[in-house]
Amino acid sequence: MAPSTPKARLSQVKGHLAAPEQPLATRFRPSLPPGLHPSFTPLNPLAFLLRAAQVRPDHVALVHPEKYLSWTYSQWAIRVAQLAYALKANGVKAGDRVMVIGPNVPFVSDSLQAVPAVQGILVAVNTRLQPADVAYLIQDSTPTLILVDAQFEELVQGTVVPVVVCFDSGRDDDPYEKLLAQGAAYDREHGSLGWSGLEFQKDELATFAISYTSGTTSKPKGVETSYRGTYLAAVANAMESGLTFDSVYLWILPKFHCLGWCYPYANTLAMSTQVCLRSVDYSEVWKGLLERGVTHYCGAPTVQLAIATHSMARKPTQAVRTTVAGAAPTATLIKQIEALGITIDHIYGMTETFGPMTKTFFLDSSSPTYYEDKARQGHAFRLADDVRITRLIPEGEEHKVVEGGLEEVKNDGTEIGEIVMRGNLVMKSYYNNPQATAKAFAGGYFHSGDLAVRRPDGTFAIQDRSKDIIISGGENISSLAIESALSSHPDVLECACIARPHEKWGERPHAYVVLKNSASWHGRHAAFEKELKGFSRGKLPGFATPEWVEVVDALEKTSTGKVQKHVLRAKLKELLSVGKK
Template sequence: MKFHATTASIPPQNAFYRMGFPKETNLPVNIIPLNPIVFLLRAAQIYPNKLAISHPDAAKGLVEYSFAVWAQRVQNLAYALKMSGIQPGDRVAVISPNCPLIADSHQAILAARAVITPINYRLKKAEVQYILEHSGSKLILVDHEFLTLVEGTTNIPIIVSKDTGRDNVGDPYEDFLDKGRAFSQERGWLGLELEPDENANASLCYTSGTTGRPKGVMSTCRGSYLAAVANAFETKLDKDSVYLWTLPMFHACGWTYPWATTFGFAAQVFIRSIRYPDIWHHFLNSGVTHYCAAPTVQIGIVNATEARRLDNPITAIIAGAAPTAHLIGELEKKSINVTHVYGLTETYGPFTRSYPHPYWSTVSLEERAKLFARQGHSFATADEVRVVYQIPPDHTGPVELVDVPADGKTLGEIVTRGNIVMKEYYRDPEATAKAFRGGYFASGDLAVRHLDRSVAILDRSKDLLISGGENASTLAIEQELATHPDVLEVAVVARPHPKWGERAMAFVVLHLDSAKKYEEDVIKFAESLAKHAKERLPGFARPEWVEIVQELPKTSTGKIQKNVLRERVREKDKEKARL
């Protein structure tokens, strides 16, 4: 079926792409509040007929919008929200895979001066209910596939999208947009007021909550604007770019790429879930130039049946864990170039990057991987990333942050402040005060600073193991074990040891051929890995236990869930104690 945008999606001739401004606001002429919604308006003004969105995964077939048409749909949604009683500062929840619904929402909710609250659709129903209640969301936009997460559990109004983009197919979301267009009375963008306070709330994203209730990270219009500009600049997104959505857009607002892409005039291609044949289809046929994904997803990409060397290079933005030498090598063989970034939900996603240097091309792949694995230096719009001596959790009174020496050895905690740090933990002043002690945001990541001033994480504070009085980084151990030719993925956690206090336990996923090779002789692999570790790691850091697993537990964004592995270890020790 050939796609035609709905009647309500067609903009009028001579449309204005400028928002109104509250008359009571007396800002000087030289100040306009920063807000990422203006990127879409600028794109619609400069490149109205350029492809903005391509959604081949739609329920009724391919859906594509130009910037002008998409801007009209976003405008319709903004008016529909206002028609529904959404006021400035209200939270609007969105539960959706990567598709136009959640892309529209990142623009329109801000255009209505409300706060987008994207929710992880892989959470359990009770967890979703907690977030809805904690956020105080006034409306829910939900994809039909995930309606069961909210159906019958809430009194909040729900708008369901059937992901069609078409007229006359019984799609409540399309009806909602039609009503928004009618409600606008063709006032257009000028009838929508730009938020006058750039520090007003823009997004409320919830952390994974692996150690308790998820925390709501409140971000601002200004921070979202500056983080998006930084991401576009650091990865060279422009009008010739095609961004493939593999990173879930609900995760930290897609690291602000919903706005970085519009800033760069880039086209966006959606897939509703991670399917490697689909990813490779778009790599080969859709002109993809950029995508974001954790190393675990990258491993799936390079090992897919469809994987091959690309005629045109692609930029892979990697975060969540440092890429190994083997992974970097395999990506480069496919003509996929690595950009390694680091950040947290509290920093709008990435805020540092491992910046390459000319001499990197003269060193071995393994050495280059170690340089790539560093978290590097701060983005252009971020303040300096610091590594300071860690403040004890039970410390009270004034806090003075002291930087560790740039010797590549002294362990400290990464802290930062500035433009792309969250505003607060929503409705949690105690957690906010703790995170902001000393006037900086404390990440909880333990790192060193090298002589070139670049930063390298050694571990999360809770993942560091202490063996015989020596600190051992589980991340550093993983980096070395991952160089074993049979290892596809590896995760290391601390396990209690009667003599040394703690020792490393490695959970290993083998390459397919290697798994067959060691199927009848697991001990042989453990011996091979032990020999490999002995050549690369000090005694206190070598794994005492090795377990081959089919897969590692992961979050929705591909991060390995070490809390799950630690729980497995505890259960093993309990069982052992009972015997």
């Protein structure tokens, strides 16, 4: 079902939509690199957009409800080609970096297709960074050109790199629309080539994008991903999340986060409709679900929680499926979402694995442990290699891994090891950082830094990040297990748990809790802290019961909805240093 958003304002961009005078079959056919054997075409995710433009030229591809704008697949593919020619006209060559800074608006969708169309390298930047952070990314990636939304123009003020600003208007006087007009003119000057003037990348292992990690403990690292990996990640996501020709995907997940987990390409593969959402307004999210026929979206647990608890929350009439990742969801949250008739695909992954890489498969919904089982990380995607859980390596002894190999933990659901991965859905390297790359790939696998156990049924379940595990009296305590237990209290909206120094036990759990608005404990925090400790004793071992419970108004989160535990640790350290706790 296509969204009902009006198309009235398409006339604003009509001047840039003039199609080359070519048959439809050839208009969207790029040039292939010379010398290819007939049995081989390098994998390239741009092929999905072009096939959709040929097969479903009049199907709505991209919708921007806020501006009453929409484009069919043929219209969008032409705009992407015009942006690609504009990049060429502005000196972007194969291997050059192009930085893209913007929210989930159409020009970002255009860019994620057009930059690789000229064999440039995408550098999509987190819009919540500070100017100094962006300055570092510019210094590290040395882009040839920057495309930025007007709302975030201040992030690149003072740079010597050429900048094109998009006002997200669709009007002819918008600098971005002028850039497209320049690309259209370039195309006409060179014989109205359409996509035939754009040559596909010959090396499918070439760098497609550089996505920067959050850099919470050090400088951000640039994760280099390939054309091949992006293509296969898109196929995997479309397959594992059930995208079809009739799907309508709502953009809540930031497109800058691992290139939107490669869903820009999963959606073009499915030939589905994408709905842009400039900011995460949960009323607009629910309008999408209730009025615009949205069938799919992605979001971190905190985003899912806000959706589930919103005043407009009710069962949509159409089937809806969501992918949750970014942090481990609790069984309570999964139950809340699925009670609304929204099917959850719980996946696990990271920037270094193109986003999603594993999921829970084939669970019995009638099982009394269904929601707890779904909170596990399950098995690797069908297009990925199996995930391994290996015994931990002492700090500074990474080189020994190469000599002795990686040793698997027992499949007993108890022994904790590190999640390691390899295969099609793993990054190439860290950009300009061979030392970090070598450490990450010690022993021939990518080391995630996440700790997990392997269950007897072969599934795995995350216990913590290695830096978040709480070691109390020699016992390893999963902060995620504590959070899951506390979240099942009917008055807890969300919580986060960190290690706090303890004179006797070394460390003990300190839990930060946000109350639901409906809770009766507001203004009686001390009483609730006592209540929650008693509640947790029935669900956790004694050594894992929080020593401290602190009610807070909110938890600091990243732009993708992850709780920033390093911020909580820093605040606690500061308070303890001045004797306020």
